[in-house]
Amino acid sequence: MRSQLFSFLTSFFLLTASIGPAFAQVPTAPPAATDTTKKYANPGGVSSAVKAPWYKSKLVKAVAIPAVLITYGAITAQGDAGVNQRNREFVQKQFRPVSTGFDNTLIIAPYFELAAVALAGVESRNDRINTLLIIAKGEAIMLASTFAVKYLAKETRPDGSDNLSFPSGHTAQAFLAASIVHTEFRDKSQWYGIGAYTIATSVAALRMINDKHWQSDVVAGAGFGILSAHLAYLSHRNRWGRKSIGRDVGLSPTYFGNGTPGMTISWRPTK
Numbered sequence: 001m002r003s004q005l006f007s008f009l010t011s012f013f014l015l016t017a018s019i020g021p022a023f024a025q026v027p028t029a030p031p032a033a034t035d036t037t038k039k040y041a042n043p044g045g046v047s048s049a050v051k052a053p054w055y056k057s058k059l060v061k062a063v064a065i066p067a068v069l070i071t072y073g074a075i076t077a078q079g080d081a082g083v084n085q086r087n088r089e090f091v092q093k094q095f096r097p098v099s100t101g102f103d104n105t106l107i108i109a110p111y112f113e114l115a116a117v118a119l120a121g122v123e124s125r126n127d128r129i130n131t132l133l134i135i136a137k138g139e140a141i142m143l144a145s146t147f148a149v150k151y152l153a154k155e156t157r158p159d160g161s162d163n164l165s166f167p168s169g170h171t172a173q174a175f176l177a178a179s180i181v182h183t184e185f186r187d188k189s190q191w192y193g194i195g196a197y198t199i200a201t202s203v204a205a206l207r208m209i210n211d212k213h214w215q216s217d218v219v220a221g222a223g224f225g226i227l228s229a230h231l232a233y234l235s236h237r238n239r240w241g242r243k244s245i246g247r248d249v250g251l252s253p254t255y256f257g258n259g260t261p262g263m264t265i266s267w268r269p270t271k
Contacts, residue, residue, distance in 0.1 A: 062234055066227035070167075073220025077155060077166050084214040088158055095209045103206035107170050110177035110196040111135075117185060117192060124184040130236070131184060138176050138232035146172045146224050159211045168213045168221030174200035175225030183233060200225070 054060065076083050114131075118124060124131060146169050155166035178200040182193030204218035213221075 058234060062230035063227065066223040066230065069223030069226070070220050073167060073216040073218075073223065075216075077153070077214070077216040077220070084216055087215040088208070088211070091208050092211070097210050098206055100210050100212070103170060103203050103210065106199060106203050106206070107173040108177060109199045110174065110181045113192070113196055113199075114177070114181045114184065117181075122185065122188055125187065126184065131180075134232045134236050135180060137236065138180060138228045141231055142172050142176045142225060142228035143169075145228065146221070149224075155214075155217070157212055158214055161212075165213055166217050166220060167224055168204065168207050168217040170207050171200070171204040171213070171218045171221030172225040172228070174203040175222045176228050177225075179226050179229035180232075183229065 078084055114124075118128065126134065146167055149167055150164040150169070153166040154163045156163045157165040175197075178193070178196035181196035185192035200222070204222060207213040207218055208215065
């Protein structure tokens, strides 16, 4: 019995040994060729960023608030009728007219704030050359847009002096300057922008108190000013880098002769 079992096992192992190499030598199918047609499409293997919806774009964010203000001003621009007349009567009952020379000067007060804060050594968002370029661009956009609309709208002023009431250029100028101050220093403190916008709002109020503009004029003017600043920033490319171009600034009184005093500003750029 043992001899028969030994013979069976011996035969089994011999059969396995003879069949095993046969299976081992069976050729396997070659691997499928790798698709290399798009190997350079994303070499880093980084997933492409998901595109933000259109309503979250920089342009929409920049235009949204000014568009609301301008639209409201255009809808309510009815001259001596409706909400304009009611607000004019309210303002005349509550306030007396102020010298127009005051609001003519106050429109550029935010720029004085911008200069004072910069001279104090507070770093702005852009260096001084680029800030001046943005101001120049914003002024050009604001003047072109507001005066074009003035001549197209031909809205008569409350005091009847002319038909260039809509929109308020003084208000547009003040809010343009305030928006630039806010953008340049909002990373340092929100109070700089609050102060500038307070000045701009005061200009709008004075234009109504002095009976030079309707409510619709100043609301739309604020929209044109803010929009001009936003477009100036969106279209600007920083061409001189973001490094400081100098903080060695000094002010000194000067006498120019013939009884004319003045002020001299000295500035030396850093290397």
